[in-house]
Amino acid sequence: MKSREVVLARRPVGMPAAEDFAIREVELGEPEPGEVLVRNVCMSVDPYMRGRMIDRRSYTPPFAVGETLTGGAIGRVVQSNDPDLPEGEHVESHQGWREAFVAKSTGVRRLGNLEAPASAYLGVLGMPGMTAYVGLLDVGALKEGETVFVSGAAGAVGSAVGQIAKIKGCTAVGSAGSADKVRHLTEDLGFDHAFDYHDGHLERQIFAGAAEGVDVYFDNVGGDHLQAALNCMRPGGRLPLCGAIAQYNATEPVPGPNNLAIAIGMGLTIRGFIVSNFNHRRGDFMRDMTDWVTSGRLKYRETVFDGIDKAHEAFIGLFTGANTGKMVVNLGD
DSSP, X not given: OEEEEEEEOSOOOSSOOGGGEEEEEEEOOOOOTXXXXXXXXXXXXXXXXXXXXXOSOOSSOOOXXXXXXXXXXXXXXXXXXXXXSOTTOEEEESBOSBSEEEEEGGGSEEOOSOSSXXXXXXXXXXXXXXXXXXXXXXXXXXXXXXXXXXXXXXXXXXXXXXXXXXXTTOEEEEEESSHHHHHXXXXXXXXXXXXXXXXSOHHHHHHHHOTTOEEEEEBXXXXXXXXXXXXXXXXXXXXXXXXXXXXXTOSSOOOOOSOTTHHXXXXXXXXXXXXXXXXXXXXXXXXXXXXXXHTTSSOOOEEEEESGGGHHHHHHXXXXXXXXBEEEEEOOX
């Protein structure tokens, strides 16, 4: 069986370009004992992958030039050499950016009976959803009646953050990059207030939805959003730092906020986190999020590109505002 894969052709400088990626075809062998052949149904592209394209030390090793990229994927077992994992089962893996693969059965996670479309397990029921869940409830230590501000609110993580806040009896405020995304947040997802950050003066727009200040700022953007949020925090506020997409493609160091001293007098807690450090919460997350999604209390949207040859376009689109909700590449079933 043949599979097409996306490799890193060169390290991006600034905004990624099509020339930074290449597609190659590989021949897959038969699965050995304890192995399975999986055909991917859909794969994920996520902003954090941009950092792995830079040759630097981080919490996860960088991609090598010429290496097949990896990321979250949902696939179906089409050939099994493990009696405990039968053909036809849906599995989750980190073997994205390819149409199919052979791996040890211990290297994939069996999903069992799907309670939502397969792609949802890459988004609201997958890593982005769990990032929102633990970032808001554990790192952000959310309490009923508080006010939450989330940047990048129309993305996969941000949209879940705002809705979890509402489910927990809190006020949700979000920023996004277009009028249509703002409408989506307030009319479709139930945010109390949302605004287009292009309209200027972030602090004024935050206070328009959080007149008494912000208790939890969930940061997906960094930069000017983090600086503005610091000026809007209430005493004892918490700032979970999830991402800094505003600077992922910067070619020179980006200055940090110049108002961090506010955190001292206001008693603020600023904490970065990586979702994989909270795997002990996976059972709670799957129980709660599955219930919220299947009951309709938490909604989600996907932006879908079709085919492995469109994977790089989907990835680049993360940084140009092309997605509302989770960006997914459909690879067929």
